Amino acid sequence: MRLIQGNEACALGAIHAGCTFYAGYPITPASEIMEHMARLLPARHGVFLQMEDEIGALAAVIGAAWGGAKAMTATSGPGFSLMQENLGYAAMTETPCVVVDSQRMGPSTGLPTLPSQGDVMQARWGSHGDRAAVVLTASSVRSVFEVTVAAFNISEEFRVPVVLLLDAVVSHMREGAELPDLPVVTRRAPASLEGFRPFASTEFVPFGAGMPIVVTGLAHAESGLPRAADGGNAERMLRRSVDRLTTAGDAILRTREVDLDDAEIAIVAYGITARPARGAVTLLRAEGIRAGLLELETLWPLPERAIQSLAGRMHLLVVPELNLGQLVGPIRATVEGRAPVVALNRVDGSIFTPAEIAESVRRAAGAADSRQAPAEAHHA
Amino acid sequence: MPRMGEDLRQYLREELMPGVWCPGCGHGNVLRGLVTALDRLHQNLEKVVCVGGIGCAGRSPFYLNTSAMHTTHGRALAFATGLKTSRPDLTVLVTMGDGDAAAIGGNHFIHACRRNLDLTAIVYNNGTYGMTGGQQAPTTPTGMRSTTTPLGSIEPPFDLSELARAAGASYVARTTTFDFEDLPRYIAEAIAHPGFAVVEVLSQCPTYFGRLNHLGDPATMLDYERDLTFPMEPMTREQVAGKLAVGRFRQEIRPEYTRRYAELCHRAESAAARERETPELGVPPRTTALPRDPYQVRFSGEGGQGIILAGVLLADAVCAEGLQAVHTQSYGPEARGGACKSEVVLSAEAIAFPEVDRPDVVVCLSAEAMRKYPGTPGGLRLVEEQACIGNTPDEHDVILPMVRTAVDAGGELAVNVVALGALAGLTGITSAEALLAGLCRRVRPDSLPLNQRALEAGLRLGARAMVTASA
Numbered sequence: 001m002r003l004i005q006g007n008e009a010c011a012l013g014a015i016h017a018g019c020t021f022y023a024g025y026p027i028t029p030a031s032e033i034m035e036h037m038a039r040l041l042p043a044r045h046g047v048f049l050q051m052e053d054e055i056g057a058l059a060a061v062i063g064a065a066w067g068g069a070k071a072m073t074a075t076s077g078p079g080f081s082l083m084q085e086n087l088g089y090a091a092m093t094e095t096p097c098v099v100v101d102s103q104r105m106g107p108s109t110g111l112p113t114l115p116s117q118g119d120v121m122q123a124r125w126g127s128h129g130d131r132a133a134v135v136l137t138a139s140s141v142r143s144v145f146e147v148t149v150a151a152f153n154i155s156e157e158f159r160v161p162v163v164l165l166l167d168a169v170v171s172h173m174r175e176g177a178e179l180p181d182l183p184v185v186t187r188r189a190p191a192s193l194e195g196f197r198p199f200a201s202t203e204f205v206p207f208g209a210g211m212p213i214v215v216t217g218l219a220h221a222e223s224g225l226p227r228a229a230d231g232g233n234a235e236r237m238l239r240r241s242v243d244r245l246t247t248a249g250d251a252i253l254r255t256r257e258v259d260l261d262d263a264e265i266a267i268v269a270y271g272i273t274a275r276p277a278r279g280a281v282t283l284l285r286a287e288g289i290r291a292g293l294l295e296l297e298t299l300w301p302l303p304e305r306a307i308q309s310l311a312g313r314m315h316l317l318v319v320p321e322l323n324l325g326q327l328v329g330p331i332r333a334t335v336e337g338r339a340p341v342v343a344l345n346r347v348d349g350s351i352f353t354p355a356e357i358a359e360s361v362r363r364a365a366g367a368a369d370s371r372q373a374p375a376e377a378h379h380a
Numbered sequence: 381m382p383r384m385g386e387d388l389r390q391y392l393r394e395e396l397m398p399g400v401w402c403p404g405c406g407h408g409n410v411l412r413g414l415v416t417a418l419d420r421l422h423q424n425l426e427k428v429v430c431v432g433g434i435g436c437a438g439r440s441p442f443y444l445n446t447s448a449m450h451t452t453h454g455r456a457l458a459f460a461t462g463l464k465t466s467r468p469d470l471t472v473l474v475t476m477g478d479g480d481a482a483a484i485g486g487n488h489f490i491h492a493c494r495r496n497l498d499l500t501a502i503v504y505n506n507g508t509y510g511m512t513g514g515q516q517a518p519t520t521p522t523g524m525r526s527t528t529t530p531l532g533s534i535e536p537p538f539d540l541s542e543l544a545r546a547a548g549a550s551y552v553a554r555t556t557t558f559d560f561e562d563l564p565r566y567i568a569e570a571i572a573h574p575g576f577a578v579v580e581v582l583s584q585c586p587t588y589f590g591r592l593n594h595l596g597d598p599a600t601m602l603d604y605e606r607d608l609t610f611p612m613e614p615m616t617r618e619q620v621a622g623k624l625a626v627g628r629f630r631q632e633i634r635p636e637y638t639r640r641y642a643e644l645c646h647r648a649e650s651a652a653a654r655e656r657e658t659p660e661l662g663v664p665p666r667t668t669a670l671p672r673d674p675y676q677v678r679f680s681g682e683g684g685q686g687i688i689l690a691g692v693l694l695a696d697a698v699c700a701e702g703l704q705a706v707h708t709q710s711y712g713p714e715a716r717g718g719a720c721k722s723e724v725v726l727s728a729e730a731i732a733f734p735e736v737d738r739p740d741v742v743v744c745l746s747a748e749a750m751r752k753y754p755g756t757p758g759g760l761r762l763v764e765e766q767a768c769i770g771n772t773p774d775e776h777d778v779i780l781p782m783v784r785t786a787v788d789a790g791g792e793l794a795v796n797v798v799a800l801g802a803l804a805g806l807t808g809i810t811s812a813e814a815l816l817a818g819l820c821r822r823v824r825p826d827s828l829p830l831n832q833r834a835l836e837a838g839l840r841l842g843a844r845a846m847v848t849a850s851a
Contacts, residue, residue: 003692003699003707021466042648047465047641051458052491059455059488060462063431066449067467089452113711173734174692174707176699207429207447207463208470214442216450225396226442226450272734279732354733 001176006166007074009141009177010100011036013148014072017184019098020046021071023060025053025079028112029168030102033074054079058086058099065090065097066215068206070152070186074100077119078109081126088127089217090161094199094241096187098151102166103271105349114349115168117271117322123163124300132241134158134252135300137165139274141175146182147254147297153185154252158244159202165299167322169272169351197222199237202244245301254297255306259285263292265316265365268307268331270296272351273320279354284361291361299327304334311338316368318361320344320352340368391415391425393445400439400511404598406557406583407436410504411443413563413581414473420568423471430473431460433485435511436585437477437504444473454485457492460499468498468638471571478505478519482538486518493547493576497637500570500577503540506585514588525592544578545630551577552629556605557584559626566628575636582609582624661817666701668808674727675809676736679799680753681745681764683711683720686796690743691722693800693822697814698726706734719748726809741807743799745782747771762803764795778806778845785837793827794834801838806846812839 004012010033014022022037024030034050041048047064051057057073064071075083080101090097103119105111119126123135134154138147144166151162187204190196193211196203200222207213214224219234221227227234245252256274259281260266269277274295284291294310296303311317317339319328328343335341342364346352392415401407418428430441434453441448451459456474464472481489481503492499508526509515516526516533519540523532541554551573553566563581570577584590584601595601610620612627679690688709695705704727711720723736742761744750750771755761763773765781773779780802786795797819804810815835823831 001699001702003696003705021462023462039648042641042645043652045645045649049461049465051461052487055455056458056461056488056491059451059458060465062451063449063459063462063464064466065462067463067470069466071462071466085452086455169708169734172709174695174705175731175734176695176703176705206467207449208427208467210426212425212445212447214448214450216442216448217452218450276733282732351735353735353737355737 001178003174004141004177004179005032005174006141006144006170006172007032007102008036009145009179010074010148010164010166011040012179013145014098014152015040015044016145016179016182017070017149017152018186019070019072019152020044021061021064021069022047022073023049023051023057023064023071024073025051025057025075027076027079029104029171030074030076030100032171033100033102054082055086058083058090061097062086062090062093062095065095066207066213068209070096070156072098072100074102076102076104077106077116080119080122084122084126087161087163088129088131091127091131091133091241092217093215094159095161096155096159096204097161098148098155098164099161100164100166102168102171104168105347111349113168115272115322115351116347116349117165117167117273117326118347119165120299120321120323120326123165130238130242132160132245133300134160134162134245134298135165136162136254136298137271138170138297139271139295140170140177141173142177142179143297144170145177145179149182149184150254153183156185156187157202157251158248159187159204160241160245165271167272198224252298252301253303253306255303256295256297258293258295260292260294260310263290264314265289265291265318265361266294266310266314267291267318267320267357267361268294268296268310269320270299270327273322276352276354276357277320280357280361283354283358289362289365302330302334307331307334308338311335314339316365317341318344318357318364320346320357320360322346322351340364388412388415388419391418391445393443396442399443401436402587404584404586405436405510406506406585407440407504409557409560410502410563410581410583411440413560413567414440414502415444416564417568417571420564421571423571427469428471428473429463430475431456431463432475433477433480435477435480435509437475438480440475454480454483455488456480457485457488457499457501461492461495461497464497464499465638465641472499473571474499474501476501476503477510478503478507478540479509479517482518482540482543490543490547493544493549493578495637496548496550496575496634498574498576500567500573500579502567502570503578503580504583505540505580506583506589507537508585508589510585510588514585514592524589527588527592539624540580541578541629544580549578550575550630550632550634553578554580554582554624554626554629556582556609556626558602558605562626569628569631573631575634661813661820663697663700663814663817664811666703670703670726670728670809671807672740673729674725674731676739677724677726677741677743677803678721678736678739678753679723679743679745679796680719680721680749682748683718685720685745686793687720687745688722689822690796690800691724693797693815693818694803694810695724695726696818696822697810700814700817701810703728704731706731708734719752721749721753741803743803745795745799760807762799762806764799778849780841780845782838782841785841786834789833789837790830794830797831797834798838798841801835802842802845805839805842
């Protein structure tokens with residue numbers, strides 16, 4: 001076992017997944033990912049580039065992806081905001097690539113060295129227009145490694161940009177970890193170039209590989225040629241790329257369960273918040289309260305079936321988040337009233353403690369027992 | 381102008397024609413110059429990618445029968461930078477309008493010039509935003525009208541070639557759609573040039589720039605371009621007042637980015653091989669349990685005192701002995717100065733909550749840290765002697781001359797390692813061997829002797845303090 005930092009595990013995961021291209025721009029708390037890639041890539045004849053800004057960083061990543069590279073960038077909130085336009089371009093052009101956003105407290109420059117989970121909705125909807133989106137997150141150094149590999153694998157298999165949401169604590173945290181030898185997926189090439197249409201499926205042909213490829217952010221035909229006035233074609237292409245993800249199921253939807261088998265109360269948490277949530281489960285169980293944890297490693301598409309099945313069995317769901325309540329809304333919509341869903345929110349740059357989450361579960365359980373409408377619990 | 385022959389039509393994607401360009405637009409002349417250049421160079425089209433931005437000029441990639449990347453507004457050069465660095469075998473052409481290159485993409489433009497990556501940037505400069513309806517561009521000459529400067533522009537325009545030259549482009553040429561012989565010649569030179577090449581082409585927009593400024597039909601606009609410019613060599617200062625020079629401004633061989641990068645890779649490979657050969661010190665397996673489980677340690681002080689490294693070294697050592705360890709850190713926006721803490725949780729079991737909420741040991745290296753981080757009742761607090769000036773220590777504080785010890789060991793910089801040694805000497809939570817192995821992994825070889833002396837001195841300091849405390 002070796003002591004590894006979260007950001008280092010992210011870089012190591014990328015290298016394990018076959019990443020050969022990194023472009024970025026320095027920003028706390030993501031910079032160590034860039035520094036590790038600057039050391040790791042040249043020695044493996046991969047490309048490392050420090051760009052002039054985050055807009056250029058993601059543009060370079062997409063350019064490299066169409067050169068055939070597995071490519072990534074990493075940033076934090078302010079840079080992630082700048083990347084939104086090209087993130088939409090990557091979605092429109094079905095470009096496999098990975099964007100890491102290590103979240104810090106915003107808005108704006110905010111609390112640059114303190115954690116947050118404030119970019120959950122930006123990761124899903126930050127770019128204009130509807131689009132296919134995959135957003136993953138992680139709560140430990142080992143899971144940062146695993147989820148980074150998963151991010152590349154999903155992006156390669158489904159030809160979609162994948163966002164990995166870390167946060168200042170997970171990024172900077174160091175833990176002893178053994179890194180597993182995970183399987184690696186690489187984009188599929190067509191059996192033949194004869195009659196190949198580059199946007200008909202997830203099969204991929206890069207530039208300079210035997211046929212001219214046309215890539216555009218305009219609505220386009222399966223050939224790649226622009227078709228900017230054909231709304232029917234645009235809708236069909238968009239729905240196809242979105243449906244590709246919603247039917248993918250377990251290949252994309254990653255969850256972890258702790259003590260849910262006999263539980264009556266479930267905490268639904270993700271990222272760093274899953275750590276104190278796990279601690280809260282231990283505290284509550286010691287008091288005889290049957291609590292469990294559903295940790296979401298995939299936020300988008302939301303693992304609806306896992307949440308629905310939980311809602312049918314639980315008396316209460318508690319959703320702690322380091323934001324003013326971003327994922328709790330879609331979770332409530334998924335639960336459809338089958339169980340009360342209580343939000344617990346904190347936006348002061350600190351993470352929850354196990355005791356805080358446990359206390360909020362106790363209070364919410366009391367309220368649910370006395371048949372009162374569940375109150376919103378806010379961090380004092 | 382001679383008709384375009386069959387031999388040049390093979391370079392065009394005619395299924396997308398007629399395209400978006402208006403009748404009389406100069407961009408067709410530029411495209412003609414581009415395909416003529418490709419033809420003269422006998423370019424293998426399979427290895428050519430044309431990258432365009434957004435706007436009229438940005439559409440050029442669609443009309444070339446090569447691979448095409450039609451990107452986002454202003455970003456074409458950044459996309460091309462990623463593509464070319466990952467695929468040096470490709471010939472990458474970048475077509476941009478003046479708004480694309482000089483306004484929204486200005487930052488990418490100057491940095492591409494500076495980087496000297498082997499790209500060919502062709503800027504179609506018609507002095508206006510054509511696609512959106514003739515608004516002012518950063519290249520609109522002062523006094524000229526646009527739909528956003530109905531009374532004439534009051535801003536000075538960019539001289540793009542001058543900008544490219546100042547920013548470091550190794551090939552820079554400017555020509556016009558009037559100069560139909562220079563146009564393919566400069567583009568061909570630019571493509572053949574091994575470095576970042578810029579060709580700025582003054583192009584006519586009869587639909588907006590021409591109409592709004594009463595410049596007449598497209599052919600008359602070509603005369604306007606001729607009269608607006610002068611060839612660099614034969615003219616006198618008086619003749620050129622208020623005009624733009626055309627010609628080849630720079631053609632220099634400078635170190636090209638992908639070649640420099642390939643050399644860097646070889647150096648990185650050798651460095652990695654040397655790193656792999658460096659033997660790691662062995663760490664004896666742990667024989668004692670932690671005094672408490674989980675065991676929580678907080679190092680606190682000022683940014684720059686090595687507080688974070690002290691925590692990392694402790695976590696590293698205990699981890700190497702086979703226990704679980706989590707290290708977290710907290711510091712202000714500045715990397716130096718300001719309050720800073722570094723926390724370690726140690727356990728034989730998996731650690732759920734990563735932060736310290738009830739420290740078993742607090743180490744304070746600054747007066748501010750001493751005020752901010754009290755010890756836990758029944759816990760231990762190690763305090764730097766100098767931090768007590770003006771502060772009242774708690775009854776059970778262990779006050780040690782850690783700064784003085786570091787200075788004696790060779791430098792105050794090593795106070796973090798003295799503190800770590802003192803902590804280990806006093807509590808026995810990890811071994812000297814495990815700490816030394818971590819130091820060898822994480823500290824630069826040239827500062828290792830100092831840190832090693834500091835560790836030994838710290839361990840002695842801690843051991844003496846333990847004897848005193850026990851007595």
